[in-house]
Amino acid sequence: MLSIKNLHVSVDGKPILKGVNLEVKAGEVHAIMGPNGSGKSTLANVLAGHEHYEVTAGEVIYQGRDLLQLPPEERARQGMFLAFQYPVEIPGVSNIYLLKSALNAIRESQNLPELDAMDFLALVKDRMKLVEMPEELLYRSVNEGFSGGEKKRNEILQMAVLEPKLAILDETDSGLDIDALQVVARGVNVLRGPERAIILVTHYQRLLNYIEPDWVHVLVDGRIAKSGDKTLAYELEKHGYGWIAQESTPATV
């Protein structure tokens, strides 16, 4: 589904990603872990198409297409979804309006008719139960005045409504209490299926207690330094990231 080859990315001229390789197949859940500043969020944002990040080398193929050539909205229409680490507040645009615009834009690109108001509302209300969000938040401006936990739930609600093929969660677990963490996990687990793939970007192993990954990758200094199955996450929890950094440092002559 997603194939990242030798991806190099700079921000303001400073190299952040220095050759990332990653293969994600439909049905898989990948966890990308790593210390602060290793490039995890950069990877998530560059996949979603943020203009601030400059790709200097490498390629990303998503469902057979050159992802890097597509504007962010086209990526979303092709089934990609990024749950933001810091969801932005948009005063004056209601949550439900955004949900409807997004869903209908995606449906339109799939040659599906717009959902009528009744069906749409039924769908949204159904997904709201999943994230345990009060209905009142639907009619508020997007994320405006939301608590940190509400913002993250709102991201998961959008994901649950839009049903992406590839969902990328950028540190969705950070700053959440256990209840909210379980809500996020439930949202992800419901989405999980043979047609979809999920990339969890996280600093902590905690989330992986609730969502079992098929693969764990450790990103250190802009490269994937180590990959393994879920047991790798436990080792990281026990020993921290230091040992991998040492192990992966190329010998100098």
Place this chain on the structure above:
Amino acid sequence: MNPNTAKETYLDAMGAAEKGLAGAPSWLRELRRSGAARFAEAGFPTTRDEAWKYTDVTPIVQAGFQSVAKGANGVDPARLDGFWFENLPSHRLVFVNGHYSEKLSTPGAWPEGVTVMSLAEALRDQAHRIEPYLGRCVPEKAHGFAALNTALFADGAFIHLGRGARLTWPIHLLYVTTGAGEPLLSQPRNLVVAEEDSQAVLIENYVAIGESVYFTNALTEVVVGPHALIEHYRLQEEGAQAFHIGGLHAHLDRDGRFTAHGIDLGGRLVRNDLRSVLDAEGAECQMNGLYVLGGRQHVDNHTHIDHAKPRGTSREFYKGVLDGRSRAVFHGRVIVRPDAQHTDAQQVNNNLLLSRDAEADTKPQLEIYADDVKCAHGATVGQLDPDALFYLRSRAVDETAARDLLTYAFARDVLSRLRLEPVRSQLERHLAAKLRVAALPQTQEVF
């Protein structure tokens, strides 16, 4: 026409007008004379005047605008249909090129204690009711345009709300200018007197039929009595080549409440002076403003809130969207006098620039001479939030739609403060049309 010639021409007109005032009451002759004297002294403002630094009125002076007689350029009533608000029954008064049109107006029945009529007619038949108020809200050192209006206004609305009188319907004052080729000047003058405990909603609506170069020099005085409540809408949708200078001067008595909504969508060069004096305890003033500009439009809002007595509240909220080579000026002056303890004043002005060539100059000016007060202000000039744009795009909304959506949401924030729903929704449609976006549903509506 050079500035001196223009000034002489208007002074000549004032001299001629004075001859026609032979039968008028002496106070009115004196008022006219004082306007002429002030105009002779001040002349037209120039960019050397601090208050006009960014607003150059040379094109107004050069065009040599002249007023026309009543009855010139007739209007077919059907042409006005689009100007009335849907689902909003109102008392409708129409002014064509500065003159009241009985034929086009449908004022309806007035409740007891309410007098609404043409100011020209009132000055003829009921001058004694006007004498105590007319000209009293305008500062002595008003600029030349205000003086020009005082010296030469022909007509406008006189609204008198007796003690306890309350209007259910708003009064909709429609000022229409008709394009007829000549550089036309219309100078409406309105006087609103709200006695103790009275209430009314007023809509001043400036529009054009046809495209022509004209100049509206309007001035409204509002006297808000004790516990009276006036909600005032100034909807400026003048023609694209129009010049508009507007003054709105309010005086608030004890616990009086005055709300002024000013929406500027039209006009080529626009200057509004909005002044409110909270001259007794517990007075409350709200000012909401929105300007949405494109092309080479220029809109200058000078607001002035004078907290003269204790426990007054003022809330000022102005927002602007600027595209093309447009320019906006906001100057918000708030004075808290030594007497005005426990004043609570807030002022906000936010400007959104959509183009590199647009410019906004914003200047809050708080002068606080009392020590126990709560005053806050904030002014911003910025662009669309790139993070918000990316967020919307990452949710499949295309870039143009995302920009339009954010812009519309920014501007609609002001319209959401308009209490009259039919006015709000019509303006939302006009706003959407101006921004070339489809009108969005209300935040509170499902869709």
